Amino acid sequence: MLSAQERAQITQVWDLIAGHEAQFGAELLLRLFTVYPSTKGYFPHLSACQDAAQLLSHGQRMLAAVGAAVQHMDNLRAALSPLADLHALVLRVDPANFPLLIQCFQVVLASHLQDEFTVEMQAAWDKFLTSVSTVLTSKYR
């Protein structure tokens, strides 16, 4: 459950990302592949050539989904249901990978926002992204 302050922190940070989903998403993926090479297996074409256009395109898609989650943070299960199906039936990303993506997300936020990335923002986003990943893996079995 998110408190009112946490919701405010989440929205505040999202407002800084909105409009730049592709750029943030591409950097997120690049960090993921560089820091945690084992994750590349889930993105075979993308991680092999690391074509900038494809990273931007896929990054955009991923961050757009995060944006949708922000819009519906009070009802993530319903909002993310199709994505939960996709992850359970098609993608089948091992749940252990979500904390790795979350760490890279935090680093993207931290390196862009720097001193503006308050401890409250970091806490709220960690909680929020963890909830998102719980929902995305909720139909695995």
Add this chain to the structure above:
Amino acid sequence: MSNFTAEDKAAITSLWAKVNVEDAGGETLGRLLVVYPWTQRFFDSFGSLSSPSAIMGNPKVKAHGAKVLTSLGEAIKNLDDLKGTFGQLSELHCDKLHVDPENFRLLGNVLVTVLAIHHGKEFTPEVQASWQKMVAGVASALGSRYH
């Protein structure tokens, strides 16, 4: 165990030279206690941890954070023998402090975010990779003598 390349070592040592251990230490431990509140379980004697500002301003948190990062600084001088460097501390954390080694991984990850805050774009994916390798190596070394 972790093999640090010449690039890893350069990224780690050059960034470390710019770190203010006092400030970064307090910041790192403080953020750990706020973002992962269950880690407060080890710090009952630290006084007020009742809010983010109480935690970040707590002098005991700052002092202890500085102590932890000072120790990390020693490790950076001995990247090729982290297990040796942290042997005694590993025993201490197991036998006396009873700290779940998962906490070392959490702290390391928080340190990486603090470094990203301070260094912005300079904290490239490659630099992050070297540092994640570093903190993973430290966490592993600290857990290595648990029994």
